[in-house]
Amino acid sequence: MIQLHNVSLAYQKDATALNNITLRIEKGEFVFLTGPSGAGKTTLLRLLYGALTPTRGQVLIDGQNVSRMTSAQIPQLRRMVGVVFQDFKLLPTRTVFENVAITLEVLGWGRADIGKKVMHILKQMDMESKLNLTPQRLSGGEQQRVALARALVNDPKVLLADEPTGNLDDANKNQILNIFKEANIRGTTVVVATHDRRLIDNSHKRLVTLSKGDIVEQVEKENISSYPV
């Protein structure tokens, strides 16, 4: 599903953010990216949703070469890639419902179908009672669930998360982790960048460790149930 071949990225001439990375993530896999701050986790994720183009190398998502996409093709890529962030990136003036509906409006869905689908996913996230509230009135965990609903409402092929639990307490962390796992079971390839050791240890998933732009360690956990042979 995701392939990186000898990918390098330099923001400036001397400052290399990623250094000749080769990584393959299969369809339906669940992968943690970890490493200290500045290791290149966020940069790697940004490559995967087309926010950055590599200085060298190829990035392939679902067989399509992201590094060669024109700016007109990027929206098509992003419609099959859901993204969530540490700071949620919800729109403060819009309600929970509207925040989630954006994804489907962009796809050109009709209003009735948007209503049904958004209600369905908000129910799954246990947020249906708050659909008319604006994000400021929600807790951090609730906001991240809304952000996840927005990312997952169109059943994307890939879900990317950048420190999704960075602002959350333990109970909320588990809840969010379970949502990731469930999305993964339903077939979505999940890549989570985090330096939260507990999150990684509790989930028993494949782990890729980055440091200073290099992959320094890869651990294949034995109980990766959805790993295709």
Add this chain to the structure above:
Amino acid sequence: MNRWKKKTSPVIQSNKRAPLAGEGFGGRLGYFVRRALINLRQNIFVNVVTIGTITLALLIVALFLLVFVNLENAVGNWSERVQVTVYFDRELAPQEQAALRAKIISIPGANRVNYVSRDEALRRFKGRLRGQETLLEGVRPEVLPTSFEIALKRSSRDTQEVEAFVSVLKRIPGISEVQYGEEWVKRFNTFLNFMRLLGALLGSFLLIAVVFIVSNTIKLTIYARRDELEVMALVGATRFFIKAPFLIEGIIQGCVGSLIAIGLLLGLYEVFLQNAGSFLTFNPATSGLSFLPLEYVGGIVITGVALGFIGSLTSLKRFVNV
């Protein structure tokens, strides 16, 4: 705690596109307009600021135009005094009169031709010396010349036009003495051109200032909403899809702003200006100020809409980088 329930709704499958409303340009347009209206409501403060800025800016432009249009009118009436007179030292026979009149009126630029007989000339002379009529005792009409007074069309009152007119006029057989107050015409036209230049200069400075202020205000309001642009881009919106509601918002802001500006101008005009224009009346025929002609009002609305639209477009170009 697992709140992620496993059941999947039977009606919804992966990435299936709903085939209902919102299809085609018409449906999309409906969505964009609806979105723009919701955005206006949800970002009410920012929108009030923008509309207020457009209103004030256009009100200043409209006030300037009102003064300028009225000055032009007043000066235009003044130029009625640009007149060419042909003198004769004898009374013209009616046929001769008619023939000359026909020749004069056929010269391009001539508007009205008026024959002044000796009796008429004496009557006017007396009129000017009212109270001192005794001075004219014994003066016979025969000592006064007869004349044709020729009023020119408004477009033919420039110095060159008048000179060209006079040279054609002089070529008509039987016409020898022509007067048109060259000095006065020259000075008048110099003043008129100076006034127009000043008006155009001031007007363009004003317009540049207005465009600058409005476009910067719009830029700031769009900057304040850059998260929205970012999120739209993240969920796969095309550039057009992101921009369209903002552009419609810009059009609505411009339209509303310009209409309020015209409303305020009309209010100001009704309350203060309509009857207080005596300071501008060079000619007793014009009393008070007149309101802006309809095409100027239309122009202000179009300017407002263009400001809103183009201001949004250029600002978006800066912040939408899908």
